Amino acid sequence: SQQGEEDPQALSIQEGENATMNCSYKTSINNLQWYRQNSGRGLVHLILIRSNEREKHSGRLRVTLDTSKKSSSLLITASRAADTASYFCATVREGTDKLIFGTGTRLQVFP
């Protein structure tokens, strides 16, 4: 079963705008990861944030983690049409190796 929920389920923006996606989860974790999936394709790893980290950046991506609220957010700045995809958060519990995915946010960026 899914670990948690992502919000919003779908998001439509114009190129150049910022996109923010939120992820909530249920149990204590070792790390949280964000993946991107283009329609019908495999998953591409974007960023991993460990439970003792609060914020991480990678290019136009910014991820925050609040373990007290069991939530994370992914911010994509200056979005491009090529960012159109589904974005999933995935958590890893302490002592396990499997990824537990959320339900995903479908992002549409219009040129």
Place this chain on the structure above:
Amino acid sequence: DTGVSQDPRHKITKRGQNVTFRCDPISEHNRLYWYRQTLGQGPEFLTYFQNEAQLEKSRLLSDRFSAERPKGSFSTLEIQRTEQGDSAMYLCASSRGWTGRNQETQYFGPGTRLLVL
């Protein structure tokens, strides 16, 4: 550095038939994972291997499903007596596992899309 590859990319079969999928991980990765993804949902964990040992199986993996990694390199996932509910994308991933308390990234293959008629 080649990524994770999966074969076939698409499979259409009739209910009741057996199917087998193959996954070739990144060569230096000792951990290999199988996930299943249905339309509109996130992937769900099925099983994983460290080298040739199968370390964990999800309750989603009924007795019709079997996975092997005989030499610790490629893996196969077989579904016997397929049912329409088995229609999904089957994703394989590989990683180096853990370095101390830090988990290494899981890299995913392109998936095998199964349609059971």
